Amino acid sequence: MGDVKNYIKRRLENDGEYSADYDSGYEEFKTGIILKTLRLQNGLTQKEFAERMKIKKSAVSQMENHVTQIRLSTLMRAARLFGKKISISID
Numbered sequence: 764m765g766d767v768k769n770y771i772k773r774r775l776e777n778d779g780e781y782s783a784d785y786d787s788g789y790e791e792f793k794t795g796i797i798l799k800t801l802r803l804q805n806g807l808t809q810k811e812f813a814e815r816m817k818i819k820k821s822a823v824s825q826m827e828n829h830v831t832q833i834r835l836s837t838l839m840r841a842a843r844l845f846g847k848k849i850s851i852s853i854d
Contacts, residue, residue, distance in 0.1 A: 767796050792829045794838070799827040801845045816840055 774781045802812045802823075809827075813820040816837070825831040835849075842849045 767793070794833050795827045795829050798823075798833070798838075798841055801841070801847070802827075805845060815844055 802809070807815070809823040810820045813823045816823070818837070822831070826833050826837070838849055841847075
């Protein structure tokens with residue numbers, strides 16, 4: 764089981780509030796994990812990533828740790844920085 768799945772499993776088992784809001788919050792959480800994974804794969808610290816994105820290091824930490832919602836414009840800048848594309852679907 765991957766790191767993200769292990770983390771989710773532990774939180775679902777130990778945090779009742781997290782469990783109740785899991786479905787609605789999962790996509791936002793996953794976005795932060797994706798940003799962190801991309802940052803690490805590219806060998807960037809939070810500070811270096813923040814400088815390239817022209818945002819504060821604290822904003823990077825908040826996005827990666829699901830403390831704040833991530834704006835679409837921020838996601839688009841991150842995607843360009845890493846040479847990626849954003850795909851959005853409504854099911």
